[in-house]
Amino acid sequence: MTDFKSVKSRKTLMNPDWFSLLVVxxxxxxxxxxxxxxSLxxxxxxxxxxxxxxxxxxxxxKVCFISCKRDFAITNRFSKSGIGYIEILTGYSPFVISLxxxxISYLIELFGFLKKKIISRDSIFQEEMVLLYFNLILYEFSGLCYKHGENKIDLHCRTEKISMRFMTLVQQHCTVHHxxxxxxxxxxxxxxxxGKAVRNAIGMSAKHYIEVAIISEAYTLLANDDLTITQIGEHLNFRNSSSFSNFFKKHTKLTPTQYRLNLKF
Structure with missing residues (x-):
């Protein structure tokens, strides 16, 4: 964060369609x-x-602040435990948490580590470390919401239960059912x-969430050089490798082959 001193800078740094987390x-x-x-x-x-x-x-x-596309916040967890809960929390903010x-000290430390890793160029594992600290902040946020919000919001109303069950099913079946x-x-x-329940919970359509989950699975599979593009397409239940390639390029701007080559650099 280089400039958060004005309303104008906030509008530049906070995209309303993104997930933005702020600690004062x-x-x-x-x-x-x-x-x-x-007021915060x-x-x-x-x-x-x-x-x-x-x-x-x-x-x-003076603030600690992160902002990213909601797709990124959802698909880049290093663990799939807590499926559904994080998606709902990143979809909207139910309340202000007083830490x-x-x-506060722990979160400031995490934000500091994340910032150092973002600007650092001295590690071959920079991207992995950035994701690690990003996810630590996201999980800490989720835990604090649960700890401080038990009496402020019911995270288990019917609409949210449906959304959480949907997201669990998607993680289990997206490789077959699209x-x-x-x-x-x-x-x-x-x-x-x-569709209405999912959009209200996480700010995206049910169809888009399924597509995000498929892309997330594709990322993992493409990192395995033992699998061909054709085999990956078949595993993800596409009619042929062309269908898979077109789907992947539509959502990532890269072909599966281009993405795989980028992983080597």
């Missing part, structure tokens, strides 16, 4: 979310909703109801 170290920042004003001061943690806009900041403001001093109808039938709901 000092000073105060004010958001307008609908008809409500949200020292020790407050907030996943900024796409409906929120900064209306004022104090000169003493203890110990929690259509929303399969998951809707498995959950005994209509495609329209499932």
């Amino acid at each position: 170290v000092s000073g105060t920042i004010y958001f307008m979310d609908g008809a409500s004003t949200v 001061s020292h020790g407050d943690m907030y996943a900024v909703p796409n409906t929120a806009e900064v209306i004022r900041v104090t000169p003493s403001l 203890t001093q110990t929690e 259509n929303v109808s399969f998951y809707a039938e498995s959950l005994f709901v209509s495609k329209g109801h499932l």
